[in-house]
Amino acid sequence: xxxxxxxxxxxAVLRRGAVIPAHLLALDAARLLDTRRQRAMTRYYLDAGAGxxxxxxxxxxxxxxxxxxxxxxxxxxxxxxxxxxxxxGKRPLFMVAGLAGRTDQAVREAETARGLGYxxxxxxxxAMKGASxxxxxxxxxxxxxxxxxxxxxxxxxxxxxxxxxxxxHRFAQIDNVIAIKMAPFNRYxxxxxxxxxxxxxxxxxxxxxxxxDDHIVMDLLAPFTFMRDGxxxxxxxxxxxxxxxxxxxxxxxxxxxxxxxxxxAGRITPELLALDAQVTxxxxxxxxxxxxxxxxxxxxxxxxxxxxxxxxxxxLDANEGLSAxxxxxxxxxxxxxxxxxxxxxxxxxxxxxxx
Numbered sequence: 001x002x003x004x005x006x007x008x009x010x011x012a013v014l015r016r017g018a019v020i021p022a023h024l025l026a027l028d029a030a031r032l033l034d035t036r037r038q039r040a041m042t043r044y045y046l047d048a049g050a051g052x053x054x055x056x057x058x059x060x061x062x063x064x065x066x067x068x069x070x071x072x073x074x075x076x077x078x079x080x081x082x083x084x085x086x087x088x089g090k091r092p093l094f095m096v097a098g099l100a101g102r103t104d105q106a107v108r109e110a111e112t113a114r115g116l117g118y119x120x121x122x123x124x125x126x127a128m129k130g131a132s133x134x135x136x137x138x139x140x141x142x143x144x145x146x147x148x149x150x151x152x153x154x155x156x157x158x159x160x161x162x163x164x165x166x167x168x169h170r171f172a173q174i175d176n177v178i179a180i181k182m183a184p185f186n187r188y189x190x191x192x193x194x195x196x197x198x199x200x201x202x203x204x205x206x207x208x209x210x211x212x213d214d215h216i217v218m219d220l221l222a223p224f225t226f227m228r229d230g231x232x233x234x235x236x237x238x239x240x241x242x243x244x245x246x247x248x249x250x251x252x253x254x255x256x257x258x259x260x261x262x263x264x265a266g267r268i269t270p271e272l273l274a275l276d277a278q279v280t281x282x283x284x285x286x287x288x289x290x291x292x293x294x295x296x297x298x299x300x301x302x303x304x305x306x307x308x309x310x311x312x313x314x315x316l317d318a319n320e321g322l323s324a325x326x327x328x329x330x331x332x333x334x335x336x337x338x339x340x341x342x343x344x345x346x347x348x349x350x351x352x353x354x355x
Contacts, residue, residue: 003148003178003205006119009092010052014119014179015207017220017238017260018051019253020096021246022059023077024300025069027314033069035076037310040353042080044309045246047087047349048342049253051239053077056098056109057122058158059243059297063316065100071112078116087349096150096241100124103139110146120148120178122241126159136163137170144176150241151180153193153211157293160184168196172206181241182219183211191224198226198233208237213244213283217276220259221268236263243296244283247303250342255279278337285329288322295323302330307346309353 003011023045026037045053055077056070064070074097081093097113099106099121110121123143128136143149151171154160160183171177182193190212197206210219225234245252255275262268286303288295298321301313313322334341 001114001147003120003176006148007092010094010119013051013092013094015238017207017256018094019049019239019245019249019256020052020054020094020209020241021045021050021249021252022057022241022243023053023055024246024297024304024310025060025064025073025316026310027312027316029312029314031314031316031318033072034311036354038073038076039080040309040350041304042077043084043353044346044349045249046081046084046093047353048249048345049086050245050249052094052096052119053081054096054098054122054241056113057096058098058124058154059246059300060098061297061316062098062100062124067316070109071116074113074116074118078118082117095119096122098122098124099143101127103142106139106143107146110143114147118147120150121146122150122152122181124152124154125161125163126154129161133164133167133170136167140171140177141174144174148176148178149174150209151177151193153180153182153184153189155183155185157185158296162189163192165192165196165199168193169199170196172197172200172202177202177206179207179209181209181211182237183213185212185214187215190219194224194235195226198228198235201228203233203235207239208235209239209241210237211241213242213287214280214289215276216240216242216244216279216283217255217259217272220256221263221272243300244279244286247286247300248340248342250345251340275340278340282333282337282340285326285333288326290325290329291323295321295326298322299326299330302327307343308350309346
C-alpha cells in the first residue's frame with residue numbers, strides 16, 4: 001500500500017491538519033477489554049470533531065500486544081468509525097494504527113492494520129534501542145513497504161530513543177512516509193525533526209504533527225524557517241496526534257480550528273497565546289509530570305471516569321495508576337480552566353455513545 005492509494009478526501013484531512021486523539025483503552029475491574037465503553041470512546045472522539053483516531057499507540061498501552069488485544073482493539077475502532085454517523089453527518093477520516101517491535105513484528109502489525117482499513121502506521125522505534133542509524137533506517141524502509149508511515153519521535157521518559165537530525169533527514173527521504181509526530185518533549189530535538197524534513201526536501205509530502213503535549217499551542221502557531229541551498233524554507237506543524245487530546249477532545253477541535261483561522265488571517269491574538277501555558281498546566285496534571293509521567297495514562301483515564309465514559313482508571317499493568325496528589329491536580333486544572341474542559345458536551349451525548 002502506497003500513500004497515493006489513500007482516498008484523496010482522507011489524505012486531505014491529514015494534510016490540512018486535524019485533531020487525532022491517541023485512543024485510550026477501556027478496561028473493566030478484571031482488566032479485561034470493556035467493549036461497550038471502548039466503542040463509546042471512539043464515538044465520543046468522532047462526535048467531538050476529531051479527524052480520525054490513532055489506535056494501538058502508547059496511550060492505548062503497548063501491552064495490548066502481550067495480551068492478544070492488538071487486532072481486536074484496532075478492529076473495534078475501525079468498525080465503530082465506519083458504522084457511526086457523527087454529529088453533523090458522515091465525513092472523511094484519517095485512521096492511524098500504532099506499529100511497534102522489531103522489523104518482523106512491525107511488518108506483521110502493518111499488514112494487520114492495512115487489512116483492517118487503516119490509512120497509515122505510527123511507527124514506534126523504542127524496540128530499536130541500541131541499533132545503529134543504518135539499522136533503524138533499514139527497519140523503517142522495510143515497514144514502509146507494507147503501508148504508509150507516520151514517523152514517531154517518542155520521548156525517552158516513556159521508552160523513546162534519541163534520534164538525530166541526520167536520521168530524520170534519511171527517514172523523510174523514504175517515499176512512503178507521509179507524516180511525522182514529534183513527541184520528544186524537547187525543543188532542540190523537535191527542531192532536529194523539522195530540519196531533517198526540510199533538508200530532505202520532503203516538506204510537501206511529510207506533514208508535521210505535534211505530539212509535544214507540553215507545548216501544543218505554540219507548536220501549532222509558530223512558523224519554522226530553515227535554510228536549504230541558500231533559500232529560506234518555512235514549514236508549519238499542521239495538527240496534533242496527542243494523548244492529551246484523548247480527553248476534552250471537543251475543546252481541542254475548537255482550539256485547532258481557532259489556531260488555523262488566526263494563522264490564516266495573519267493575526268495571532270494575545271488571548272490565544274495565553275492558552276499555551278494553560279494547556280501545558282493541564283497537561284502537567286494529566287501526564288503526572290510531578291512523578292516523571294508515571295500516571296500519564298491513568299490521568300487521562302481519570303478524566304473520562306469523572307465524565308462517566310470509563311468505569312475506572314485501570315491499566316493493563318497493575319502497577320500503573322494515579323500518583324499521589326494527581327487527582328487533586330486534575331481537580332485544580334478542571335476548576336481553573338473551565339474553557340478547556342468539555343464536561344457539558346460529554347454529559348449531553350454520553351448516553352447515546354454508551355447505547
